[in-house]
Amino acid sequence: MDTQSFSANPVIEKATNTSVVTRILRQLHTSNRLILMLYPLTLLLGQLYQFGPNEPTYFASKRNIINVLFVKRGWLWTAIAYFILLAYRLSLPASSLVATKPRYRLSRMIARFLVATLYWVVFTQWFFGLPIMDRVFVFTGGKCNGGVQIQDSLVNVSSATCRSVGGTWLGGHDPSGHTFLLIHSSLFLWYELSPFLDEFLTIYRAGRNDSKSRKSILVALPTHLKLIIALLILWWWMFLMTCIYFHSFFEKISGLIWAYVEVVLVYMIFRHLL
Ligand SMILES: CCCCCCCCCCCCCCCC(=O)SCCNC(=O)CCNC(=O)[C@H](O)C(C)(C)COP(=O)(O)O
């Protein structure tokens, strides 16, 4: 994440009279630490909530509409959000700061999307047979039990196949696919969105003193960016619900770790390549 250009900008640095939304947006994109801390903290918050008076809500059901329509097709929605960001990138003038950065050439943005997609595929869908999350489960002693069309107990069956034949995924350590998907998607979108928010806020702050162009930040924020932020809020909320109602603490931790590994690889270690 590019924090240098923003913090070095005197217009931004001297601004004292900022709205709450401006400050939140600024923090979220100037400090990658804040984004990186958000999901582990949410996991802890969800754990703490479980000690309270815990009445099940609508979101405790797997059939809740957001889970069925959005999270279960989570990578599709993330891909759509990313294509919206690509369209926004293409709409920027050549003089825009982001457009001049080699890292934000269309080809490199598409390459990062393909890497993120491949990472999602190998963890949740297919990795020369069972996906990694199911391999972890089987390796730690998990089995598919009691499906109507299968023998009593099967080892080399994916979680999706097991469910589709009415079986139950039992034993073993079952990394949370939802935790992985929601955090992987969110970190990918945050990291990609960040320089665009950076440039928008720089221009917005610089224009604030001009009474003709003064607009509330929510009005001024381009619709493309609003849509992506809306999806990020939805993903955060569903992750909180996963933390409160589903899986064991350590199964969520392993989903979270897999998601963070991609960020470390793509945005830190191999940043110069991708
Ligand atoms: C100018 C632009 C040119 C762009 C050219 C780029 C070409 C890109 C080609 C590649 C396109 C890939 C697009 C990917 C779209 C999809 O992802 S479709 C599949 C959608 N499916 C999902 O999202 C499923 C999500 N679900 C899961 O991952 C798992 O179910 C789970 C939620 C992790 C766990 O589920 P459980 O049931 O609980 O096990």
Ligand SMILES: Nc1ncnc2c1ncn2[C@@H]1O[C@H](COP(=O)(O)O)[C@@H](OP(=O)(O)O)[C@H]1O
């Ligand atoms: N936020 C959420 N809302 C609804 N259901 C959730 C959820 N998070 C996890 N689940 C459900 O909990 C189960 C385990 O999720 P996961 O392993 O992906 O983390 C899945 O059930 P199903 O597989 O029966 O749909 C999933 O749908």
